[in-house]
Amino acid sequence: MSFLDEIILQDVAKYCPEQFVNYHKCVQSPDKKPIDCVPMQLALQQCVRNDVPSFQKIQQNCSSAISQYEACLRGGDSAKCLDQLESLRQCAVKQVQSTQKQ
Numbered sequence: 650m651s652f653l654d655e656i657i658l659q660d661v662a663k664y665c666p667e668q669f670v671n672y673h674k675c676v677q678s679p680d681k682k683p684i685d686c687v688p689m690q691l692a693l694q695q696c697v698r699n700d701v702p703s704f705q706k707i708q709q710n711c712s713s714a715i716s717q718y719e720a721c722l723r724g725g726d727s728a729k730c731l732d733q734l735e736s737l738r739q740c741a742v743k744q745v746q747s748t749q750k751q
Contacts, residue, residue, distance in 0.1 A: 653738060656745045660703045665696035703745045711740035 662669050672693045675686035697704050708715070714737040721730035 651738075653742050653745055657701070657703050660701045661693075661697055664700045664702070665693060668693040668696045706744040706747070707741045710744050711737060714740045 668689065672686060672689040675681050675689045676683075698708075714733070718730060718733040718737045721727075721733045724730075
C-alpha cells in the first residue's frame with residue numbers, strides 16, 4: 650500500500666468508523682452478495698465526501714488532474730492514462746502531506 654493510500658485509509662477509518670466497519674463486514678461476509686453491500690458502500694462514500702479532510706482537499710485542489718484522468722479513462726484505454734494518473738497521484742500526495750502537517 651502506498652503512502653497516499655495508507656493516509657487516506659487512516660482518515661476514512663478515523664472520520665467514518667461506523668460506515669467503514671459496516672461496509673467491510675458486509676463485503677467479507679460469506680453469505681452476502683455484492684448487491685447486499687451497496688447501501689453500506691453508499692453510506693461510506695457519502696461520509697468520505699462530507700467528513701474526510703484529506704479527501705476533501707484532494708477533491709478541491711486536484712480537480713484539474715481528476716478531470717484529465719477521468720477524460721482519459723472515458724477514451725476507453727486505461728493503459729494510455731498512466732501519465733494522467735501519475736499527475737493525479739502527485740497532486741493528491743501533496744494535499745495529504747499538507748493535511749498531515751496541520
